[in-house]
Amino acid sequence: MATVIITGANRGIGLELCRQFQERGDTVIAACRNSSEALDKLGVRVEAGVDVCSAQAVSLFVEILSGQKIDILVNCAGTLEGNTLNSLDFDSIRRQFEVNSIGPLRISAALLPRLSxxxxxxxxxxxxxxxxxxxxxxxxxxxxxxxxxxxxxxSLSIDLAPKNIAVGLFHPGFVRTEMTGGNGLINADESAAGLIQRIDDLSMENTGSFYHANGEPLPW
Ligand SMILES: NC(=O)c1ccc[n+]([C@@H]2O[C@H](COP(=O)([O-])OP(=O)(O)OC[C@H]3O[C@@H](n4cnc5c(N)ncnc54)[C@H](OP(=O)(O)O)[C@@H]3O)[C@@H](O)[C@H]2O)c1
Structure with missing residues (x-):
């Protein structure tokens, strides 16, 4: 059974990933800024205070995990702030880069010593x-x-290929969560089930690829 870390674990798709990985017997480490009642109820190991934008929080998290071998790291934390051409807000654009682009790269790089x-x-x-x-x-x-x-x-997929660490990009579908204001085509449980299948299928043969949770390859 695998040890799985999931960021953004307190709600939405991240929470559902925690539930389903745990249900099949994997060891889940749920990383979040603040836990939630729903996450606490799962009974998995919760590490709060993990803001993916904070170098300090991430180093503390890495320290806490000292000696822990990680099989799967799922970078799920993300944020969406609407920006149209008529209402461009550059601070908002910068914030989204911090969470959605730099955050997962920061966590992945920091946890590399725990991956093999x-x-x-x-x-x-x-x-x-x-x-x-x-x-x-x-x-x-x-x-x-x-x-x-x-x-x-x-780039990570290319740089980590010599270490035999596979990297996959996954679109979860249009999912009913807080991010979408409850709109969507599927619920988080269906999305998480598809994502787990895609993660199971991720290997050194398809590292660096971009898939929909439903298995469809996506164009760049
Ligand atoms: N829902 C969709 O239709 C959809 C479609 C495409 C892609 N996605 C992606 O799927 C992922 C999960 O989205 P979701 O729909 O589950 O959204 P969600 O319900 O809004 O959950 C977002 C999660 O990200 C966490 N987060 C935000 N900023 C963070 C930070 N700085 N540090 C750590 N955690 C942070 C949130 O924690 P807090 O509670 O602390 O804010 C929350 O756990 C995101 O990457 C999103 O972009 C979603």
Whole structure:
């Protein structure tokens, strides 16, 4: 059974990933800024105070995990702030880069010493970061920040190939969570089940690829 770390674990898709990994017998370490009643109820190990934008918080987290071997790191923490061309807010765009692009790269790099051959890094990105798939415009900060993490993940997949660590980018679908104001096509449980299948299928053969949770390969 695997030891799995999930960021953004207190709600939404991250919470559901914790539930499903735990249900199948994996050891879950749930990383979040603040826990929630729902997360506490799962009975998994919770590490609060893990703000992916804080170098200090992330180093503390790495220290706490000293000696711990990690099989799967799921970078799920993310944020969406609406930006249209008529209401561009550069601070908001910068914040989204901090959480969505720099955050997962920071955590993945910091935890590398805990990963070994056969470990996997999953990054929950969005098809809104696909340039080829963009046919509706807008959402400047969110789209740009997800495109940036897609590029970072591709580089990670190349840099970590000699260590036999696979890196995958996954779009969870359009999921009913707080991020979408409850709108969406699927619930978090369906999304998490698909994501776990994709993570199971992630290997050195398909490292550096970009998939929808439903198994469809996505264009860059
Ligand atoms: N829902 C969708 O349709 C959809 C579609 C495409 C991609 N995604 C991606 O899927 C992932 C999960 O989204 P969701 O729908 O589950 O959203 P959500 O319900 O809004 O949850 C977002 C999670 O990210 C955490 N987070 C935000 N900023 C953080 C920070 N600085 N440090 C640590 N954690 C932080 C939140 O924690 P707090 O409670 O502390 O804020 C929360 O746990 C995100 O990466 C999102 O971009 C979602």
């Amino acid at each position: 051959a056969g470990s996997k890094i999953a990054i929950i990105t969005s098809r809104m970061g696909s340039i080829a798939d963009n046919d509706s415009g807008g959402q400047y900060g969110y789209r740009m920040s997800k495109t940036a993490i897609n590029m970072a993940a591709k």
